[in-house]
Amino acid sequence: MESRLAARLAELRTERGWSLxxxxxxxxxxxxTxxxxxRAEISPTAALLSRLCAAYERPMSRLLAEVESEPPQLVRADAQPVWHDAPSGFTRRSVSPPHPNLRGEVVEATLAPGADIAYDSPPPVPGLEQHIWLLDGQLEITTSGTAHTLTPGDCLRFRLxxxxxxxxxxxxPARYALVVVLP
Structure with missing residues (x-):
């Protein structure tokens, strides 16, 4: 998957006529970098992918879906793509992968104890609707300058x-479900 991701990132840049x-x-x-x-010499972090997605105006899930084959209607647990960002302590499982004809997707994410990830770049799709349902642990999410502390069962919904x-x-670990609804 990493080599397909590297190739897709190069394609996106070339499609726009941008130099490095x-x-x-x-x-x-x-x-x-x-x-x-x-050239697939390094693996991207979540923060780096976020910056690239903002530049290319697409959600991370779309970018990752573009490098995977067409997903089946039923996605068995052992076939759900999992992406790890070891340095940040972030794991992302694409439970319901994005599909070109559908507007929603479901992601399971886990943040290791002490993990702190800031997405400082503009969102890839301004106004993207997100619902975060905390399943296990405790999580602090800051959006629009307001910090929200979630405990199991809490759901934070917002437009990004x-x-x-x-x-x-x-x-x-904090484990949560993320539901993304594309405009």
Whole structure:
């Protein structure tokens, strides 16, 4: 999957007629990092993918879906794509992968204890509707400048307009379901 992701990122840049320098300016990511990423020499972090998705104006789930084959109607648990960002302590399972003819998707995410991920770049799709249902642990989510502490069973719903932050301040993993509804 990483090599297909690298190739797709290179295609997106080429489709727009951007040089690596152009993309570096748009994402505030170094040209060398972008080059290594497009050659599949490094794996992207969640924060790096977020910056690229913002530049390409697409949700991360769409980008990841573009590098996977057409998903079946029924997605068995052992066939659900899982992506790990070990440095940040983030794991993402695509429970209901995005599909070009559908507007919603379901993601299961887990943040390790102490994980703190800030998505500072503009959202890939401004106004994207999200619902976050905390299944286990405790999670602090900041959106639109307001911090919300979720405990199991709580659901935070919002439209994504700006930076967000996900923090697990507890000593156990935080596991949550994310429902994304495309406009």
């Amino acid at each position: 320098d152009d993309l570096a300016r748009r994402t505030e990511v170094s040209r060398s 972008l080059s290594r990423l497009e 307009w700006g930076p967000t932050r996900f923090r697990n301040t507890a000593s156990a």
